[in-house]
Amino acid sequence: MAWNVTGSLVALVTPFAADGSVDFDALGALIDFHLANHTDGLVVLGTTGESSTMTHEEDAAVCDYTVKRVAGRIPVIAGSGSNSTETMLEKSIMFEKLGADGLLLITPYYNKANAEGIYRHFATVADAVHIPCILYNVPGRTGCSIPLPVLARLAQHPNVVGIKEASGDISYATEVAKLLCDNFCMYSGNDDIILPLLSLGGAGVISVLANVCPAQTHELVAAYHAGDIARAREIQLSYLELIHALFIEVNPIPVKTALQMMGKAVGGFRLPLCEMTAEHAETLRNALTKAGVL
Secondary structure (H helix, E strand, C coil): CCCCCCEEEEECCCCECCCCCECHHHHHHHHHHHHHCCCCEEEECCCCCCHHHCCHHHHHHHHHHHHHHHCCCCCEEEECCCCCHHHHHHHHHHHHHCCCCEEEEECCCCCCCCHHHHHHHHHHHHHHCCCCEEEEECHHHHCCCCCHHHHHHHHCCCCEEEEEECCCCHHHHHHHHCCCECCEEEEECCHHHHHHHHHCCCCEEEECHHHCCHHHHHHHHHHHHCCCHHHHHHHHHHCHHHHHHCCCCCCCHHHHHHHHHCCCCCCCCCCCCCCCCHHHHHHHHHHHHHCCCC
């Protein structure tokens, strides 16, 4: 399946109102912010979007709103992952009907599963939908990684177009790079190693940093693809302190806090996530200031 989406795809936060409901006005403002700052794609309902605490009805509403607000200007990828394959299938079909351009599918967390089970988990959805599927490998969250032989099988599936590689393991990413071709791409899932994965043939990044620095994250990838590796390296290294601060506590606590500091009305969190410590908030504020964001 044709899929040539490169650049900075933001792992978008989900704004909540004071009563805990989804704040669609704030979501619209965030979408407009990214459109104005050259973000290359929106990834909604992922880890950063707190999707694990949201209902199916809220998932559908966020996907529908985002697709309509974007109106085809950039791709919208919806995270339909679940540790229940049947649930992931239901959500994937729903998001396809709502007009999502692609899906982000996570490994079966908690269940873990054996190699064949992981393969079937992804293949079940890829067989059933008609929009591109991006696999999501994040063993630090899920407790399991996509085995490389399984990934090699999935990379041959006509509906599987890429992987968000968030293991932080360069050796694994190097093996993934052997599978890259016109029909299978790799996005960095770690903002601190965007440039290394680009050097392995990566298409871009699915980024937390892009929530607060959309133009800069876009420029990093665009500069690399334009052959200006020195500029890409400069951006990568200059934002390293901020990137580390954005993960000083579990994501998305710091990035939502950062957006609040920037005056963005993203609201609070859904339990079990809650406010970060005052000490960590000060570290984050200092990093944002040094990076020129505040």
